Amino acid sequence: MTDLIQTGVAWHDVQRKAYLSRLVTYQRGLDSVSVGATLGTFEEEGFDESGSIIRTRRIDFVVTAADLILDGAVVKPIPGDRIVEGTDTYEVLAVAGGEIYKIVGKAFRIHTRLIDE
Amino acid sequence: MALIIDIADAIVSSLNDHEFSQDLTAERKYLPIFELPEMAELHVTVVAQSLERTEITKDGTDRADVQVAVFVQKKLAKIEDDGEVDDLMDLAQEIVLYLEGIGTFGGAVWSKTEHNPVVLPEHLDKLRQFTSVITLSLTAM
Secondary structure (H helix, E strand, C coil): CCCHHHHHHHHHHHHHHCCCCEEEEEEEECCEEEEEEEEEEEEEEEEEEHCEEEEEEEEEEEEEEEEEEECCEEEECCCCEEECCEEEEEECCCCCCCCCCCEECCEEEEEEEEECC | CCCHHHHHHHHHHHHHHHHCCCCCCCEECCCCCEEEHHHCCCCCEEEEEEEEEEECCCCEEEEEEEEEEEEEEECCCCCCCCHHHHHHHHHHHHHHHHHHHHHHEEEEEEEEEECCCCCHHHHHHHHCCCEEEEEEEEEEC
């Protein structure tokens, strides 16, 4: 019997990539790949420990897991990876609890913060 | 100008007159607020923090105990490279030793240094940013 949920997840990922994504460059060191990404949660954050406030813009990028190919291999996001979207550069950084990304269907929802604009 | 601002400004001038292992330009701020993209460059920020006056003689002579913080901050450029953190730690220590060596700022005499946190864990973990806070205690008579 057909697994309708599995089929639906795959269909959803295809539709997301086709109609709700933009091309970004995913970088790790000197390796990079162009992938279609959907911009997810947008949030302004402030870190105000020890009297110093650092403001950041946090954005989640949703990327099909199988598209994240660096140096010939499918990889998972790690802290320090970068995503370039237009003139803005985002860095993969952990959110509260230490999570770098979460798996959503067939995609990674990758947590990043703006580091260059 | 307020005594504590004179002291903070004297610390800024001393820092900017010295050649450290890394180029730096210190500035005084009332609150060190930065956007993360700004932190690609080294920031050394001097912040006046507290002043406490104590009468030490019956004729009204008093003593001012002042605390001034020096923030050393930079977003780490490299991935998983403790060497960059080590270099910034060296710089923070250089600043401590240099300021203690001078000892007098705006008429106030250094009495104690608290280097805490040497590296702020939350900034390092969540932002991959080095933040070190040096708090100088000084006394003016």
